[in-house]
Amino acid sequence: MEPLLVALWPLVFFMSALPECTCTASEFRLPGDYLLGGLFNIHHTSGPIVHDKPVAIDCSSQIIEPGLYRMFQVMRFAVEQINNSSALLPGVSLGYDIYDHCSQVQNYPAILNLISSGGSVRPHWEADNYTSKVIGVIGPFQSADVLATAPLFTMNLIPVVSYGAASSVFSVKEKFPSFLRTVLSNKEIIHVVLRIIQLFNWQWVVFLSSDDPYGKDGLELFQRNIMNSDICLAYTAQLRHNTDYLKMFKEIESHGASVIVVFAVKMRALDVVHSAIKFNFSRKVWIAVDTWALDKHLPKEKGVENIGTVLGISEMMVPIPGFEEFIKSKGQNSGASDRENGFCNQECKCPSVLAELKKSNFMLLNESIEFDQNGDTKYASLSIVFWNKESVYDCISCKETEWSTDGSTSCSPRSVEFVPLTDPVSVLILMATFFLVGLALAIAALLAVNYDSPVVKSAGGPMCFLILGCLSLCSVSIFFYFDIPTTAHCVLRLLPFILFFTVCLACFVVRSFQIICIFKMTTKFPKFHSWWMKYNGQWLVITVALATQVFLFIIGYATRLPKPYNETSWYPDKIILGCDLGNFRVFSISVLLLGSLGFFCFTFSYMGKDLPKNYNEAKAITFCLLLLILTWIIFSTEYAVYKGKYIQTLNAMAVLSSLYCILLWYFLPKCYIIIFQPQKNTPQYFQGLIQSYTKNISK
Known part of the structure; x- marks a missing residue:
């Protein structure tokens, strides 16, 4: 959740006060002097959806994604924190218009609504006074969604700050001039994957990738980086919703490979692990990337310990102070249906917003926030996590005065024992x-x-x-x-x-x-x-x-x-x-x-055991x-x-x-x-003993 908070925060550092207006708020909409757009995969489609005519998808009928729903709530929480701060935007309110982006190709009404101005969409070079509805967009999460939506925003240089899209193609500014991200690109993740493989001297490796821009980009980067190394690609496959996993596992076994990199979106990665458990595909080393390395439920699946060792790569998780209290206070009810009210208008040129965003340089939750010339985050911490039967850990050592049970996420003080004088x-x-x-x-x-x-x-x-x-x-x-x-x-x-x-x-x-x-x-x-x-x-x-x-x-x-x-x-x-x-x-x-x-x-x-019988010294x-x-x-x-x-x-x-x-x-x-x-305590008694003994030994 920290990358999302980081994605939102830079937008508050360039804004100045403008005339206020009042609008009605809901969970997905909040009025303000400046508006942010939000695209979150709160629901997701499990496979292709076929319609007999072109219609927008009803996201609420799809499968909910709890993790991304919490990310959606993080954006709401961050905006509330900014508005309640007297230091960040005094006298200015920040609003948002958030959409449930559950499909790559059937959510365009939401995109068009965000980039429209006065009911129309025009490129910035056709109208000097053109202003977009929003000053920037947070999201989407997946690379495929960004590829589908970002061109519509970047044509007017509306900043798109993603908290999850890692494909390396977004670093090409000629194609995505207004795209920025707060997560590491696939280039960096692949670099860490290779470091792990080289560290253990593994040379015969399987690479499984999802059949989407994210997975294809990872495979291309992996193949490019192993060209001049001792690492050989034993087998590769692209994961789809209808993949025949039993056949795939048999092919991997036939190649004799034991190290498997799963570079895929979370849904496809979960399918791989569930199938490995189901078909008893065991005793392998799995390298998990950050899309699924910290999944809370998968390590607890029955039989997951049989698939082998799982080494995960993940960005460091940083708790957000006050967020859990915010969730409890706001409740869990969605206001997606409350969309009848309009938003305030603002005169804000998106190119100027983008220029200020690129200059971002500040600290948030003890992390430095800064973008390079490609819009990629400059600083991010990665950790290697290890799965066991119960859960996934980023293990730390307790102090000598502390201890923890197996699987515990915290250290507890040891009891100190000694024997007091009053015992x-x-x-x-x-x-x-x-x-x-x-x-x-x-x-x-x-x-x-x-x-x-x-x-x-x-x-x-x-x-x-x-x-x-x-x-x-x-x-x-x-x-x-x-x-x-x-x-x-x-x-x-x-x-x-x-x-x-x-x-x-x-x-x-x-x-x-x-x-x-x-x-x-x-x-x-x-x-x-x-x-x-x-x-x-x-x-x-x-x-x-x-x-x-x-x-x-x-x-x-x-x-x-x-x-x-x-x-x-x-x-x-x-x-x-x-x-x-x-x-x-x-x-x-x-x-x-x-x-x-x-x-x-x-x-x-x-030596004196044979001395006089009555002399017992x-x-x-x-x-x-x-x-x-x-x-x-x-x-x-x-x-x-x-x-x-x-x-x-x-x-x-x-x-x-x-x-x-x-x-x-x-x-x-x-x-x-x-x-x-006292009769034995006399000189005569002792002299008699000595004389008697001396006579005996002289004989």
Whole structure:
């Protein structure tokens, strides 16, 4: 519909005020100081109509064309917009006289009425004061109609501005001096068709054209343009109302061609596709031109998906603000019978109108409107559309924050999901975290009170407080797995846990190693044991592990900080808020360091599986590590299977579970001995265990 609006608009830029007169208006007629003619194929004939005597056709008895009826309404809408504007034609009214042009050869009374003046038609060179009834004509739509009617207007240089006639012959100004159009000519359309064919390297092509000036012009242009190319015309046929499509399809199959260009008026193109569905003419590539590429009903026909792939060429469709409201307010009733009133007369020389039209240069609906020396539009946007089973699309990509269902014509916002702090699961995890910190403080207090006891010393002495402190600091990470993530959230999810858990695991590596030293290496490797004790080897290992992890974090965060991340691949209609890992390589090395510490810890503690039966340090560490491994295996499995906002909650639970593994299974047994079995918390008891074990291994 935009080409029609463009066709009408230039006519308002040259007009000046003249004396007013009043006339009666109807849907097809509107009085005004200046009159425009309109020719619209509101109805169309499905085939030749034979009469026994020359009569004008009754268009209302023919098949209505909804699309062209809307174009007719666009002209009425545009005139109303112009008349209501205080900027375009102040003090001047624009009127129209519109006719239903349903036949190329049986609508001449309407044409003669438009070009008449005072009941007569005279060429402009015979009467200097001759003025036509209208200052210009909008339409007709089809090339065949323009060929039949335009010569009658152009002999008096009455501007004819077509919104659909694309035949290249109209660019010849010697024949059509007052013709202009707001659509691309066939020359441009054929150029795009060839570009598509060459892009896919198709060389064996069928060309079907309608048996009318439009189709013949397209075929001639196509044949002319492929003469010096690798494209060969396998088969061509002209489409008529009585075409034998079954025979035509068999001939195409016999030529082995799979690419078919249908360059035809809409009625003939629809016949081709319907016949292809009917006769199961399938698995072809169809190139549709703009006459039928955007047909709304054809792509929904049952079985249309079987005919193959349809690539359409069409001018960009631009919505006209206010038009739908205009249609609803005016109703759908035609006033074609109300033709008894006359129109105002105006003194307007059509050659001057034509000269001003050719100078048109303005913006309309964000499109530049300008004609070249041949009366063709200078600027027009084409799009390539693709049909599927349901409908035809000019596809665009939705933004990352939007989504659309299959076949949708618009994008909708995605729902954003995250786990807030007020979520019941979040509240439970946070309460468990506070309890862990409180329990760690209570255990630290108990161990401090009994600091000189054998149980505390065997558990690591001062190292116990370092482990408990690091467990409490690790728990800080849990608080940042909830609510909308920020850069600070993303950093603090990883930093406290990885950094201080590294210290915890390093302490266990040292404890496991020292247990082996006490019971096995003291007698076998006394010098190494002496060196270890002299240079505080345990603190050296812990310091190196911590320093390495700090160094990795500095490198990682200096190159790329962890940042909030929108997970859009899991669900089409949702965005799951999360965090990326920052520098993934550095993060991987940090995790590898944790894994290495765990491996050494497990190795050393497993070596102590044959230690005294009642001495359970190594066994406690081994059990803690097994639970840690199991925890992260479960989380990894959940992460691979589950996709949703609660993945962050599961991560927080894995961290919390890791902390409880150490707190409960390493420290609680020692607290139990201190409180409930004080007889085992004596130097004599521990010395007896060591002496007994030493005697056994010395044998």
